Amino acid sequence: MLRTDALTKAYGGGPGTVHALRGLSVVIPAGTFTAVMGPSGSGKSTFLHCAAGLDRPTSGSVLLGGVDLAGLSEARLTELRRDRIGFVFQSYNLVSSLTVWQNVGLPLRLAGRRIDQEWAREVLAHVGLAERLAHRPAELSGGQRQRVAIARTLVARPEVIFADEPTGALDTESGRDVLGLLRTAVDTYRQTIVMVTHDPVAAAHADRVLFLADGRLADTLDAPSAEQVAAWLGGLGSRC
Incomplete structure (x- = not known):
């Protein structure tokens, strides 16, 4: 599903150059849950941004389903992110004036794609929001808002979901529930998930952990x- 070859990202030039990624090569199979960990400055977020097509590498390649992101124009990259990639962030990025149902369907409407209402209702029921469809974000807990964000991503049927500290703003119980949903998305829907986290408990929900340094x-x-x-x-x- 996702492969990087000699992925390198540098910022600046000359003696002050900062190397965020140094020849990183990884393979992430379809239908798996991968956690990415490491200390501050290890390159976790840069890896996620490059792998998701949010940032361009200095050298090396990122292949998503066999498509080399480096060869795409900005317009084509935007189209690929919209149609084939899903995102779950620490901030929920919900529209406060819209209901749960409207928030979940918004990305598809903006893309001009038809909403499969039966699928959307199945996903919303699966994440425990079947009785909250008419509620707005302000009427939901933090955990419920993150469930909306996950449902919004799953409804679009992306090939891979990138999650950046998805439980960072949640209490322990809500975080555990959200991680369980991500795990179920892999086991039940064969979703591919790449999650950046600093939490060993969160990483334990994954099939594999990549440690960056x-x-x-x-x-x-x-x-x-x-x-x-x-x-x-x-x-x-002692390892580095």
């Missing part, structure tokens, strides 16, 4: 537990 892939961990992730992060300095 200084813009490079430092290690991977399959079928992670929260304890394994925490132990790895605790010994990061």
